[in-house]
Amino acid sequence: MELNGVPIDDTFAEGFGTWIARIIVTGVTEEYAYNAAVEATGFATSAIGCPCEAGIEGFVSGEETPDGRPGVAILICGGKKKLKEQVLERIAECILTAPTAAAFDGLPEAEERHDIKMHFFGDKFEEKVEVGGRQCWKIPIMEGDYIGEEVYGMVKGVAGGNFFVMGENQMAALMGAQAAADAIATVPNTITSFPGGIVASGSKVGSLNYKFPIPATTNEKYCPSLKDKVPDSKIPDGVSAVYEIVINGLTEDDVKEAMAVGIEAAVMVPGVKFISAGNFDGNLGTFQFNLYDVLKE
């Protein structure tokens, strides 16, 4: 299969189950909602070394937010217990503290719900108020009153949807990955948690050559500079750089949509030479996203 002349590998991305919270961060203007959302989703690229995976889903207009102000939707992903802790900490430290920002539940239909009990911060000066049909707390703070929710829905979603953008050189691959990340930014219910939405260094579980335990080391089969030094290199001829786009989403369909939109954007960039995806031969993950299926839909 080819798209805009770029061969698409006959393979699949392997994804994993994860719990996801969706939080609507609002602010007096888009800029202030965005600033809070950036802080709340930082240091959250990969569950391997970060306390969670998180990212910005996209802007939400004032017509769609509980308090009628402009907003930014974010997703926070992880194991259930860790997720509960991270939702509390990231709202308490990064949204409650941010100028004019407020947090609302972005999954009001979810059955699984967690109460972060942030109103204790009000030291009994807080009171209950209703905003846009939501039960909120009004907490006196320095800027005035913080008004937001404290019960958040969580759903079982998908982590690790992915594809590889391979280029004839690094800058071509990078711009292909950038075009993909930009395009995915418009897909609802999905995030790309790595810096700017792009992964430069893929990893394998464990280590081949070091004897002591290491959780993850470089995936030498996908390293262009090792193409002639390792057996079974996955780097096609004519490719000298690879970037991965990793997608988390609320549902399988959300992830598929993001993969399709991202691949279609990447292949438009001159110098992009091959599209593939990462998997563990189907042995580790719950979900398989075949590239041909994703692109045909």
Place this chain on the structure above:
Amino acid sequence: MELNGVPIDDTFAEGFGTWIARIIVTGVTEEYAYNAAVEATGFATSAIGCPCEAGIEGFVSGEETPDGRPGVAILICGGKKKLKEQVLERIAECILTAPTAAAFDGLPEAEERHDIKMHFFGDKFEEKVEVGGRQCWKIPIMEGDYIGEEVYGMVKGVAGGNFFVMGENQMAALMGAQAAADAIATVPNTITSFPGGIVASGSKVGSLNYKFPIPATTNEKYCPSLKDKVPDSKIPDGVSAVYEIVINGLTEDDVKEAMAVGIEAAVMVPGVKFISAGNFDGNLGTFQFNLYDVLKE
């Protein structure tokens, strides 16, 4: 004392000692260095609930970086043990993974040094190289080769330098705080770790009204909406919103410079009515920054 007609409170900011690492993040363009730096300094507003405090110090030109590429300097602050862990995790998860990004030590003269041993990620495919006089590791990754340092200096610096911007209404105080944060962004060796550089909700240690232990609750004396409800409110007449600017810096002089530049910017904004600072009567912190001294220098 008045500045541009705005009264300056006769008080001082109380600061604390903290260990600080300074990392130079470089990239193929400013944009990609910046993307990595944003991710690496996220979820790091306050040591109360975040694993560290971190922020962007500023841009560094290619003439000043070890690899000659454009860079962004960041500071990471915390207790020594926690700081060592966070320097590793934030470089490994947020810079090694970021497209074209690399990390270099921004405190090469510091005596206290920590080796994050990130080269093990290379699984013995890595090799030592020298870049700009620095001992680096070249680690094969998907995008090509990551080339950066792994020993980072740490110094004893200052956390918690601060001042309050008080306004006749919320938007005036916010723009005053924004002008201050923008101005401080140009001061070397300093960061403001809160979202966009501005704090909306100050806290006091413990709780007055809840009987169970809470590490921090709202500082009711600085809440405008509680001015008439609590004794000893610190909110002056005519003020209805307060923002705090919190500054960490390598030295006392760096923090003073940032405080002065920030206050001078804030008082230029129409509707800003009063400037004060936060302290614990000198009982808790190592450093005292008197506002008059800071502004006279």
Place this chain on the structure above:
Amino acid sequence: MELNGVPIDDTFAEGFGTWIARIIVTGVTEEYAYNAAVEATGFATSAIGCPCEAGIEGFVSGEETPDGRPGVAILICGGKKKLKEQVLERIAECILTAPTAAAFDGLPEAEERHDIKMHFFGDKFEEKVEVGGRQCWKIPIMEGDYIGEEVYGMVKGVAGGNFFVMGENQMAALMGAQAAADAIATVPNTITSFPGGIVASGSKVGSLNYKFPIPATTNEKYCPSLKDKVPDSKIPDGVSAVYEIVINGLTEDDVKEAMAVGIEAAVMVPGVKFISAGNFDGNLGTFQFNLYDVLKE
């Protein structure tokens, strides 16, 4: 009528007919399409002193652009003859010259069409090609080949839709206007041509006090600092700053939608005290947009 507690004036905005071209600017990534669009729509706030009025309508995904790359839609507005000249000059100087950018017609159904004949720039090295069903020219340039259209539709649209955001002080009014401008940025087929979408200085036709001819002078009735110095000041009590949002759009309904969305955003900002609109008693313009009608729809 009140909205979120803010009184809405019982008045109307008076709009004018204008010719409008809509151009889809594409690029290798959103950033490069945007850079070209910003340059092409600069120096174009008001037909009084600029060669045209122009602005960015919004982002267009690669699924909707003729060449499948990410794009930015812009509107250029003016008298028919001037518009033809400006469409040529702004495409030739600001899009043809911009890295990876290309221009396509955003009004393919329009009957009135203008051929800017830009292919002569190719000095007979150019050739015709079809892209996405559009008849394009491929012109060799330094970066490779420029591929875009050169016949552009024009329609009779609306200029001068507007409303006033009045605040208890300047920063409140400014943030109200900013929230409005942000919200309008998401409304298709409309632009706000002034810097950042906000007007700080309204004008009246001619002059009261200078005897020689001046095309426009300050509209003293809307100047808060002249409230007590001129008769018939339009500044309500409690208001000390006014910003105007001026909207151009393809149709009356587009302008109404933008006005409604913008006003609904502005009234959410604390310190915004009054919403009104500008007109010439219905004597000059073709269109009247009553605020109550606009908000009820």
Place this chain on the structure above:
Amino acid sequence: MELNGVPIDDTFAEGFGTWIARIIVTGVTEEYAYNAAVEATGFATSAIGCPCEAGIEGFVSGEETPDGRPGVAILICGGKKKLKEQVLERIAECILTAPTAAAFDGLPEAEERHDIKMHFFGDKFEEKVEVGGRQCWKIPIMEGDYIGEEVYGMVKGVAGGNFFVMGENQMAALMGAQAAADAIATVPNTITSFPGGIVASGSKVGSLNYKFPIPATTNEKYCPSLKDKVPDSKIPDGVSAVYEIVINGLTEDDVKEAMAVGIEAAVMVPGVKFISAGNFDGNLGTFQFNLYDVLKE
């Protein structure tokens, strides 16, 4: 000569004399100063088809601006008569109208001075005031009072300093040009007037193949896709894309500094293969900037 392994052509850039005004645009925050500066410098890439050449020089701190607020310095360039007209129109339409923005003279030492007489806009409600030692006008407007200067210095400076960034493919050349444009953005007294600072389509005077008069057509000798179709192609083997960086500056030394900084940044980008410069064999311009001289200083 080589720089980071990239050959530097033994040639020179040919520059021209131009009149330049330097304007300091201030605002309540950097963002609002910047918004005004962007509008005021738009549609100003090349004097061939735009009314002037203009661009953003850089940010200026509140410590360096006449009114103590954050600022952005811009340069406007052109023939003396046209420049006077453009300084008036761009300040009147793009800065006076922009929220919180004000304009001040950035060349107070210049002997050649032009009075734009913008105070007539005040309709005799204006008054003289002194700000930071500058003679200003306070003009009542909707947002409050506009306070800025109206006499602007002009100096004879340099237009058309330039160099070419050539890459093994388009994305490599583009990122090289981007790194160059970013670096030049920090050089005082210089601008790059094209979109994002980068030129994609160079031109020659007149036409080879069309018989009717055309002021400028594509420079076929620098078109990679015509390398094998035209005699005397200037495209080296292995190069498939070229971007030009064009620099205007107050003095020859400013332009040289910008050229050096830009070239040094471009050669750091992987895939950049050659650096050259554009000239007319020394027949047309006043200034010659030899690449070797520029880089040795």
